[in-house]
């Protein structure tokens with residue numbers, strides 16, 4: 086017979102005050118953290134940047150993503166049952182992600198997100214310590230946070246049952262990063278190429294739609310990706326009353342106007358400041374271009390591989 090103790094130490098005082106309730110009832114996933122190699126310089130750089138603030142940083146990243154993608158007074162957890170019973174509900178449905186594990190490991194590329202084979206509600210964000218090591222110290226914290234927010238979006242966004250264009254999925258992730266005020270200095274708006282080239286290229290296009298059609302437009306894009314498989318013509322027509330090719334052209338025109346206006350303002354400023362300053366502006370522009378190239382080399386994102394990891398698993 087095991088001996089059962091008859092007396093226990095009982096805490097006399099509450100250990101800590103009861104937690105205050107947040108006014109937004111967002112789900113709170115279990116957040117976990119794994120380090121593959123404590124001696125890697127990228128691990129050291131990451132821990133030096135965040136230290137004790139990591140739990141807050143990760144919670145804030147979840148909160149930024151949910152606020153931008155699902156801000157509303159009412160929230161309902163997504164589930165097979167609610168999808169079948171309320172296919173046309175206008176309430177935002179938040180995916181039922183139950184845990185997110187951040188894993189620091191040495192690998193090529195920047196980061197990717199995947200769901201576990203046995204249960205897709207458990208996500209893993211794999212973040213490259215080699216990449217973290219290469220970020221200049223002055224930008225390390227913001228760049229790392231920006232990458233984390235981007236990957237966190239993949240833990241919470243809808244994808245039209247795996248049929249959404251990869252560029253739209255990546256564009257939404259960078260749109261959230263942009264609106265979380267974590268855009269890196271090398272990002273710029275461009276309207277050449279395809280609308281769904283992804284990342285900030287598509288992210289800025291989505292921001293144009295948000296500005297033009299009103300707050301909540303990209304939240305509506307994400308919700309539409311929950312309802313059914315992606316049909317390009319019907320999707321954009323329903324949301325914005327235009328096809329996406331027309332919207333992309335209109336974005337290009339609006340961007341050209343903005344660029345012309347900025348150039349004119351710069352020229353006027355240069356004129357009023359004299360030749361010396363004008364030369365300085367040209368020089369600054371050259372430096373900016375060089376910086377862009379440097380940073381692009383630091384972003385070896387393998388788009389195809391990331392898509393495969395994300396949604397083919």
Ligand SMILES: [Zn+2]
Pocket residue numbers: 235236239255258391
């Ligand atoms: Zn991504």
